[in-house]
Amino acid sequence: MDQLTIALAKGRTAKQAIKLLQNADITFPDFHPSSRKLVFRNPENTVKLVFVKSVDVCTYVETGAADIGVVGKDNILEADADIYELLDLRLGKCKFCVAGPKNTPPLERVDQLTVASKYPRVAKQYFLKKGIPIETIKLNGSVELAPIIGMADVIVDIVETGNTIRENGLKIIADIKDISTRLIVNKASFATKTGSIQRIIDQIKSGLECSV
Amino acid sequence: MEIFSFDQTEANQQKFQVREHLLDNLKKRFSLHGYQQIRTSTFEPYELYSNQIGTIPQASMIKVIDPSGKVLVLRPDATIPVTKEVAGKYDSFTGHIRYFYVLDVFRQSFYGNGGKERTQAGVECFGEKSAAIDAEVIALAIQTLQDIGATHFKIEIGHANFFKQLLAEIALPEEAMEQLKATIQAKNIADIGPLLESFAVDPSLVEKVSQIPFLYGHPKEVMERAQNVLVNEKMRAELNSLWDVYEMLCTYGVGEHIVFDLGLINHMNYYSDIIFQGFVEQVARPVLMGGRYDRLAEQFGEAIPAIGFASDVDALLAAAANDRAIARPADITVVYETSKLTQALALTSRLRDEGGYRTIAVEAKERTPVYSKHIIQLCAKENNWISGDTVKSFTAEEDIKHFLSHMNGQ
Structure with a gap:
């Protein structure tokens, strides 16, 4: 054996x-x-x-x-x-989502979209597919903080219940993939x-x- | 006088010797099977590779620019230039050519770990398409693994076109098709269904595609299971051609090492028929890869069927890791006192040229390093033959021959 x-x-x-x-x-x-x-x-x-x-x-x-x-x-x-x-x-089970502040404009209209994520590769691929050029910032935790303090426009993260997103005043903008x-x-x-x-x-x- | 054994076991040096030894054995093996060594230029025109769609990603090639502005690449693969060379040499090729090579190939990064250079030892067999040749080449690949002492290894055999036929029945956008191929390659059964269903693919086709990852294992079982996914006669013919090769490999007595993997994908798009890769236990990457590429030569103006494989020399080394018995640098050390210099040099030269012994002559010092198991000591008063614990004195050079013949008898 x-x-x-x-x-x-x-x-x-x-x-x-x-x-x-x-x-x-x-x-x-x-x-x-x-x-x-x-x-x-x-x-x-x-x-x-x-x-x-x-x-x-x-x-x-x-x-x-x-x-x-x-x-x-x-x-x-x-x-x-x-x-x-x-x-x-x-x-x-959870899903990959794009999340951002409640007043985020449609993403294709933001020029110089900056995305913070623990998953820069996934983020890049998703936005490349959408034809939206982005810059990624790799973070290792507390990703929700990035849009709040203005380091990034949106985040790409895994979302289970959405509570963390909501409690930090963000909303889910798009679902990327089930996990x-x-x-x-x-x-x-x-x-x-x-x-x-x-x-x-x-x-x-x-x-x-x-x-x- | 004290004699001490000069132990040349510095790690890098040792590694290099093991590697050279492996390469020597590979070359010997390839030439025993009728292959002749060739080499191609390290620098090749960028177009040679960039024109081959679906082979080496352009971003992964290492490029240089010559003074005239022409872009060259450091050879990222050996099969393409070897094929070009064969196609360029012959008009309406009808013969049978066997080449082998030991060449470094270069990429920006191999296996994502930053390494830019790997040595490949491979064969290319041009001129005949038959199950017999396919089996012969795969049997040679197996032989090279047996040569390094591997016992627990597997050769996965697949077909470059088999499931592409199935995919041809499905209309998918290019991007989704790439994703589907990657999913099949990862044997990711869980994601195949949802992916296809999202494009409203015919459920019977979804079922067939979902079966592909299961078409892995003992050739006989795979053959049976594969009957359910056939959509046309071409697929049946391809499947049967693999079986013919397998039967022949059984005749070679190596059937136990073969598994079929009909979901096998090779990133080199030039493969047109059978493809295969070899795995050895405890080595995480394939140690060899190959297949039949009948259409590649057409790009260089000739129709020459061909099959070949390349071993990753460093992966082979890892597979042969237990084999660390290194020969010492010499067979005989001649230790002489100054007064015996003339005799010592003449003897050393004769031992090398007539006997073929690797011999080093050193002057006797307070501490004399020796590089071999056997020592010939030439002193003013007496001569000694030292081998391990045995010390025998001698007078005539004739006696050395006696000692040596005894040594060879061991």
Whole structure:
């Protein structure tokens, strides 16, 4: 049996993802939500689970440091990694949106549109498609602040309920894309460990169908 | 006098030796199969590549401008110039030519990590289109992986046109088509359906396209599953042609290493038929890529069917990482005292030229470095043959031959 390494994004979807693995009979008895440990193994010692920052999951998988990754579509789109995206885990659903102050004029009428985002690549692609030239400012958090203090005209961010947007006096201007958590796989691992990876995917899939 | 072993294991030096050793073996392997080495210019006209739509993105090429204002690029790929050379050499080519190359290729960035240069070792086989040639070239690719000691590896075989036929049935704007291809390439089943449905594509076609990512695995199973997605006879013929190659590879005894991947896409648009790539366990990137490109030579005025592959030498090195047994720089060190200089130099020269031994002569000092396992010591009073723990004194040079024949027998 091959040893497999799964990279899991720390944060909001981690607990659900662990549960999903549990449903697929891949358990990590040591795991506890408040634990600071970053590496876990299942009792059979066939699967190693590593917790990494969500923006790094694609890097771990693309470089082969992990065979499998569990990460949001938002990070996959931004990373533009050469990987297989084999399963929609239907967790952490949200969407990419453009948001800005309530009085934002139609975007095509703003000259020199400046967009702040954690996802500059996604932002660039979206506005390129719309034919609107933009400048991007890469931020790592509290993106909503950018239009308020005048650093940017609008933001591109993931929106779950829209509460943060509203509470900061912004409104959603456009939806870009639906997001959910995906299971990604390194292409070389898929070729050389097909059986083991396929088995895990099938197990997770049947676990998914039970939970629906 | 003290003799100490001069250990030349400086990491970079060692790495270089391993790499050269690998390249030597690759060259030997290619020539054993009837390929002859060629090289092409490092600088090529920009148009050579920019005219090849869908091969190398223009932004990724490294360009230089010559004094007359002409734009040149540092060779970003070897197959195109090699094909150009073959097409340029012959009028109405009918023969059979096998070339191999070991060349550096240059891009602004490989794998997004900033590296600008990679060494490719590859073969190109011109002049015949048949399942036998396809299988022979793929078997050679497998052989190169076996040569580096890889046991756990897979060759994914696909077809450059197979699912394009299916996509041709679907009317999609160019941008959406690119997105669809990327989605298929990522085996992203979850997003294929919604993407196609948003363009009101016929549900039976959506179903067929959604099947493509599943057309991966054991050739026999893939063949069975693929029957459901065929939309025309051409697809059937293409599928059967892959099967013919697979059967022949089984005859080569390498069938266990083959998987079919009908969703395989190669970014080089010149591929026209079978395409393949090789993966070795523990290496995250393909170690080799190749395929048949029957139409490329037409761009240079000749119709020459051809198939080839290129190995990424550094990826191969990573795959061969356990193989770190490095030869020492020499076979024999001749350590001499000053009075024996004449004899030592003559002996060294004879050992090299007549015996073919890599030999270094060093003067005996308080501490004498040696570069080999075997040492010949020439002192004023006596001569010694030292090999490991064995020390034997000798008088005539004839005795050395005896020691050496014993050494070769080991």
